[in-house]
Amino acid sequence: MTLDANWAARWLIAAGDVFETERGALSELDRQIGDGDHGENLSRGFGAVRGQLRVGTLPGTPAEVLREAALTLISTVGGASGPLYGTALLRASEVIADKDALDAADVAALLRAGAAGIAQRGSAEPGDKTMLDSWLPAADAAAVAAERGEDAPAVLAAAVRAADAGAVATDDLIALRGRAAYLGERSRGHRDPGAASSALLIAAAADSL
């Protein structure tokens, strides 16, 4: 159960699988408050990442795997989610550079950097009903678990629970960023598709241990 480059590759392959399975459900969420292509975009982008990992040679560190995936997402997804997930994975790869395997603190740092990347690229604040509302609770929960001395799998498990709860909590929020923001009060009562896909991505990391 080492969190090495192979784990990072399994994570992204699992993400490609889950976004393909959930493509319709994510796009349906997006149809309610966006333009309805979130599932399609992620399925295409992470599908490209998955294809590369299967046919290409695997880089040596988790950081290299994440960085390559980030660049692929940025160039294949288009729209807003490609740059957001690309930036998250790019920032995450920077804080774990040169590590062959990640420990609990590294996992917490990775999630923190990913959340910061999404906040920066999206100019989003917590509570704006965006991806950040899943990433930030995940990073917070991971930090708490790591400080308590829990191991990397337990830190990831805590992050998954918090990301899920964060995504569910976007139901009650009014969107303040992205296309959903045009709906104002009418965006309340719908789950943010980005927060939902973020929770799936973080869950894929834990499922790939």
Add this chain to the structure above:
Amino acid sequence: MKKLMNDPRAVTEQTVAGYVRAHAGRLRRVGTGYGVARVEPLLPGTVAVIGGGGSGHEPMHLGYVGAGLLAGAVPGEIFSAPTPEAILEVVTATHAGAGVLFVVGNYSGDRFNFELAAERCAERGIPTHTVVVADDVGLGELIRADNRRGIAGMLVAAKVLGAAAERGDDLESLAEIGARLGHGIASMGVGLRAGTSPLADVASFDLGEDEMEIGIGIHGELGRDRLPRQRADAIADLLVGETLAELAPPAGDSLLVFVNGLGGTPPGELALFFDAVARSLEGRGYGVARVLVGTHVTALDMQGVSLTLGRFDSELLSLWDAPVDTPALRAP
């Protein structure tokens, strides 16, 4: 759905090809994406003004590549932002040593992808500045001002900035003009019938025969209100009232008036609508400084119109008046 098309997924590629073939003396393809640049290179030391965003808004941006306006354009797929790679290809093809000015609408996808391209430009030592156009007041108090969309004002901003670049303004001066434009342009649209994407079989939203959507976006995003259809005079007066309220010009001021068809409205209706707008402005004690009436910033085949008012000082007006020679806008 009936459209002149072949494979729906090839519509953007074939649209770009058509523009370049029809205007072969002016436009050339660059790189492997959908990017287009002027045939005639910029004078060395001129800032390259580049516009981009999802396609489906033709003639924007392809039709505005040429002398006095854009150095290059980067269309994405229909209603979807171009990738940083495609943007960089146009940068490489147009950069003339004085940096690059990006003109984009205030949409997350466009902003993020152009930001990423700007970061890569910085790594290569190419200075950039991005003017984000957010002229749509159609959603009013429903949204925060920083979420306003860029609609027909994108053409006005590109025209003025393109003229300033052509006269030799540096990047810093263009950034300053861009900031001034941000306070001087307000737009609002009304949709009468939804557009249909080549990629979908159905209209992007349902609008009853007797309904109109007030404050509609150029991707079929809902506006602030759905009302029973009204006479052109009443619609014009509503749009004039909202855009004027945003600009708050002093009494007696004269404004730039841009009546823009959304893709499915005939030229005659646009002329009729302009007349209604001018009468409404005059009735409120304002004049018309400059006029543009036509189909420019579209939402595929949406039926409807947008009104853009510009509160311009003499410098902005002279930039608006500067010669321009592009496929879709030519003056004098």
